[in-house]
Amino acid sequence: MRADAKKNYSHILMVAHEVVAERGANASMRDIARRATVGLATVLRHFPSREALFEALLCERLDALTQTAEELETSRAPDDALVVWVGEWVGFAQGHRGVVAMMAGAHANPDSALYASCAALHSATARLLRRAQSEGKARADMDGDNMFALMTALGWAVDQPSFAPQAEHLVHLITSAIVTKRPCNNS
Amino acid sequence: MRADAKKNYSHILMVAHEVVAERGANASMRDIARRATVGLATVLRHFPSREALFEALLCERLDALTQTAEELETSRAPDDALVVWVGEWVGFAQGHRGVVAMMAGAHANPDSALYASCAALHSATARLLRRAQSEGKARADMDGDNMFALMTALGWAVDQPSFAPQAEHLVHLITSAIVTKRPCNNS
DNA sequence: ACCTGAACACCGTTCAAGT
DNA sequence: ACCTGAACACCGTTCAAGT
Secondary structure (H helix, E strand, C coil), X not given: CCHHHHHHHHHHHHHHHHHHHHHCCCCCHHHHHHHCCCCHHHHHHHCCCHHHHHHHHHHHHHHHHHHHHHHHHHHCCHHHHHHXXXXXXXXXXXXXXXXXXXXXXXXXXXXXXXXXXXXXXXXXXXXXXXXXXXXXXXXCCCCHHHHHHHHHHHHHHHHCCCCHHHHHHHHHHHHHHHECCCCCCCC | CCHHHHHHHHHHHHHHHHHHHHHXXXXXXXXXXXXXXXXXXXXXXXXXXXHHHXXXXXXXXXXXXXXXXXXXXXXXXXXXXXXXXXXXXXXXXXXXCCHHHHHHHHCCCCCCCCHHHHHHHHHHHHHHHHHHHHCCCECCCCCHHXXXXXXXXXXXXXXXXXXXXXXXXXXXXXXHHHECCCCCCCC
């Protein structure tokens, strides 16, 4: 990449960070171009889709998140790890308006620039659940897909203005539904 | 309303029904106008916002849904009523792509044309929960707001292509987390 | 190589002009 | 009273023309 291109790239990314913080994940590409005093076409070639932009924008954060999951596998008891993990995820969702909905979409099609990150989160989640289940600390009648779906739904919910105030309690309701401190069959 | 206006109104509504069935809740108003062979401005005066259109489009269905909740209060045991109710809601969500997300937004601001319907669903839900709680059939550490949030999140989830296949099981996971057949403290 | 302005096909909003 | 075409300000996509 040429020097001026590289400079543009990182400048656009910086500006995008600001704009997204203000307007959320539906901010227009044109707005970002304008604020970066750069042609819209320039933004679009560096980031051919909105998801490509967000992939670049969030990759460090998403990698860190996935790594957190891996660390939780060894640093915490299976049940605690699961609870903390859901908390981390919800924290991420709260800090990035509209991103969870975007990721839910990206999770569906492998062509999305965000697909790999979604898959990584998915499998990290599945491992934490499996670990807890193997010690009888999570309900046995669900799998990683279900866990990921519930977490994503929860992330979406706390992102809605009408539900945001309940965020903390919703996390508790979901986690306590998944984690079983003592064997107890409520089915 | 003049005769020709009334005719336009119902014709637009009929066409909108088709278009929404095909393209989901994000179908463009222009598309609807085109298919109805009517000026876009005509659509916009009959239905000043997308939500106004959906209010007209869904009001019978939403009323029926709310009424179902009321009937469940008397026709079913408190725990069964709650489970059936969530099933009804999810069925609605599955049949109307993108509508749950729209309603989550409408629920937040009283100016929305869909606000009243959301409020009705909300309170019907809260009543069913309260009834179950009073007989010890639903977990006590949640309120109607939480229940509505969880149901909406669930409705959103089953509306996502990536999660749709799990719909039935997700319903089971959520309902079994809320309904307590026997007293059992997992907190 | 990289950038850009312009043209394009869309969207919802608004309103003066028609019947 | 009701409808409509047109103008407007947006959006993302594409590409020929510039450096």
